[in-house]
Amino acid sequence: MTAAIVLTSAYSPMTLSANEVLKIGFVGVTSGPAASWGISNQRSMEAGAAIINDNGGVKIGSVTYDLEIVSFDDQKDPKRAIAGMEKMAQENIHYVVGPNVDDGAAAVRPVAEQNGIIYFPYAFPKSLYQKPASNAVLGMVANYQSGPAIYKFLKDNNGVNTVAFIAANESDPLTQRESGVAAAEALGLEVISKTVTYQVDTTDFSPVIIPIVKLQPDLLVLSGVAPANAPQIIRSARELGFQGLISTETGQDAQVLQEGAGSLANGFISVGGASTPTIRTKNMEAFIARYTEMFGEYNDESNTKVYALEYIVETLKANPAAINNVDEFKKTMDTFSAPNQYLKGDQVLRYVGMSSFGQRRQLSIPLVVNVFNEGKFETLFIAEVD
Secondary structure, three states: OOOOOOEEEOOOOOOOOOOEEEEEEEEEOOOOOOHHHHHHHHHHHHHHHHHHHHOOOEEEOOEEEEEEEEEEEOOOOHHHHHHHHHHHHHOOOOEEEOOOOHHHHHHOHHHHHHOOOEEEOOOOOHHHOOOOOOOEOEOOOOHHHHHHHHHHHHHHHHOOOEEEEEEEOOHHHHHHHHHHHHHHHHOOOEEEEEEEEEOOOOOOOHHHHHHHHHHOOOEEEEEOOOOOOHHHHHHHHHHOOOOOEEEOOOOOOHHHHHHHHHHHHOOOEEEOOOOOOOOEOHHHHHHHHHHHHHHOOOOOOHHHHOHHHHHHHHHHHHOHHHHOOHHHHHHHHOOOOEEOOOEOOOOEEOEEOHHHHOOOOEEOOOEEEEEEEOOEEEEEEEEOOO
């Protein structure tokens, strides 16, 4: 094969001809405490591909393709993430969604650049998206973009003046805590605790939380918290008498929160999927229905994760030469625009990131901030990122 994306015959004995197959990869975490992040990615891609295939495929240039999602669980291990990206390179796949964490996204950069792979991480280090890097495209709103928006909203609307941060003793959460502290201080908030950490495998969070509870900050920020750890920390804080607000800049799973903390998680603030019932279209409703049909449940975070595959396909449609040349894909990103089929109104798909990265290496999706209440997420506010 010489094509940048694997093209194989989808011939069926019942037809004289059939669509070619366009493979798009996913490398991310689908097991362990952070599994829901990657599972949401993978399932969103598979549901999106199923809808496209059921509708006859996607026409790019003069050729119509069915989509095939090739997935690899990196188990939140940078070495496995590298192995996953190498697998994509071996299969001649040049468009990959993931990884989901900072270490993995940074680790695969050399493989992606050496093999002409454009990848869409859900990871926040600015170095991945700033020159000389050019192959990574941020698939969501970063914590240093959502954090200031959340803190300002809570300062203006809830009278928050003091804030404390807690983070897992890993590079991703610690980096997110650092940027969160900077954002809070820039808004004039008093940061009264920024050194408390915990191990990812912690089961009893009481010793970790007690010092913060004694300080009684207006806001407790769980920096980079994994979905499995969030309810444990929330439960410990509430049972120890913490009365303030609790928030995070990472996406969460409502079912996990309900099962792990129940009503104690009410009021927990997190970044949600980029869609709400009031702004989503019939196409978005159809996506949610198909996802639920395929997997028996729906994850709100998939309101964000739905976009990566859509951007890849629409950009390739805008410039079919990108099928064989990722440099063509990069050129197209600067001027790309297409209707956003998932949002009402005249919203468009476009690449952003000039303010944060100096180049267009981020998907433009709404910043939806949620508050958890009685087993489900409710929209707190919606914003945009340049």
